[in-house]
Amino acid sequence: xxxVKQNSPSLSVQEGRISILNCDYTNSMxxxxxxxxxxxxxxxxxxxxxxxIKDKNEDGRFTVFLNKSAKxxxxxxxxxxxxxxxxxxxxxxxxxGGSQGNLIFGKGTKLSVKP
Amino acid sequence: xxxxxxxxxxxxxxxxKKLTVTCSQNMNHEYxxxxxxxxxxxxxxIYYSMNVEVTDKxxxxxxxxxxxxxxxxxxxxxxxxxxxxxxxxxCASSLGQSSYEQYFGxxxxxxxx
Numbered sequence: 001x002x003x004v005k006q007n008s009p010s011l012s013v014q015e016g017r018i019s020i021l022n023c024d025y026t027n028s029m030x031x032x033x034x035x036x037x038x039x040x041x042x043x044x045x046x047x048x049x050x051x052x053i054k055d056k057n058e059d060g061r062f063t064v065f066l067n068k069s070a071k072x073x074x075x076x077x078x079x080x081x082x083x084x085x086x087x088x089x090x091x092x093x094x095x096x097g098g099s100q101g102n103l104i105f106g107k108g109t110k111l112s113v114k115p
Numbered sequence: 116x117x118x119x120x121x122x123x124x125x126x127x128x129x130x131x132k133k134l135t136v137t138c139s140q141n142m143n144h145e146y147x148x149x150x151x152x153x154x155x156x157x158x159x160x161i162y163y164s165m166n167v168e169v170t171d172k173x174x175x176x177x178x179x180x181x182x183x184x185x186x187x188x189x190x191x192x193x194x195x196x197x198x199x200x201x202x203x204x205x206c207a208s209s210l211g212q213s214s215y216e217q218y219f220g221x222x223x224x225x226x227x228x
Contacts, residue, residue: 032215043119043205043219044158089157093215102148102173103217107157 003027004092006106014114019077021109023090026071030092034103035064035075038087047088048075080113087111117142119220121206127226128196136191136223138206144218145211147189148173149181151202152222158205164189165211196227 005024013019023033031052036044050057050064050073057064063076077084090106119140128134140147148163150173160173164183178200180192189208193200203224207217 034215036219041222043207043221045219046216049216102160102163103158103215105150105158107155 002106003030003094004090004104004106006088006090006109008109009107010110010112012112012114013080015082016079019075019080019084019111019113021075021077021088021090021111023073023075023106024071025073025092027092027104028071032093033064033066033073034091034093035062036089036091036105038089038108044089077111080111082113082115085111085113117218119206119208119218121204121220121223123223124221125224127228129228130197131195134193134196134225136193136204136206136225138189138191138220139187140189140206140208140218141187142208142210142218143186144208145186146209146214146217147183148207148217149179149189149191150205150207151175152205153202161191161204196225198227201225201227 003026034049035047037047038044048059048062048064050066055066066073087108087110089108091103094102094104122137145166149161150158152158159175161179162181164170205222206220209217
């Protein structure tokens with residue numbers, strides 16, 4: 001059973017517009033969430049995170065929103081730039097399962113920002 | 116430069132031929148782990164290590180071994196590779212259990228024929 005879900009495999013937006021990437025989770029014990037960005041032929045790189053005690057975290061053009069009641073988080077990129085074209089993964093630490101520190105990843109959303 | 120390195124980056128091998136993928140980090144991190152990425156499945160953890168000489172299974176450990184004799188190195192060993200282990204492998208490290216941000220290596224693309 002997938003505990004972290006990214007239901008949109010791909011998203012295409014125009015340069016300068018907003019990109020919204022969504023992520024849902026099923027485990028109510030998750031209390032921290034991370035977004036990673038991955039370019040082809042590179043490892044994932046950390047982008048932004050949010051603790052469950054907050055509902056919003058902002059870092060420059062990137063903002064993550066958390067709705068605990070809906071078990072939903074979203075990553076907003078404003079304005080989108082062609083260099084943001086990458087695969088974005090949502091992840092949550094599995095602190096209560098058998099693997100301490102294991103990050104449970106969603107399947108990723110491929111963002112394409114068109115000039 | 117703080118980084119996680121993996122070698123080799125690309126490897127084609129045959130079924131049953133033992134291989135090792137090396138992983139090294141220069142950040143003095145306690146926690147290290149291995150993931151595999153497969154199309155449509157995202158990243159799944161294979162093994163992890165919370166410190167030297169402490170290793171444990173992740174979600175998909177079958178067919179893999181690891182060792183952690185030094186803090187900086189965490190090799191992944193495939194004793195008898197099979198075609199279903201064809202995948203993209205990532206090593207990652209972090210400060211420790213209380214630090215959730217993991218730093219990833221560049222990946223090793225393995226093909227087993």
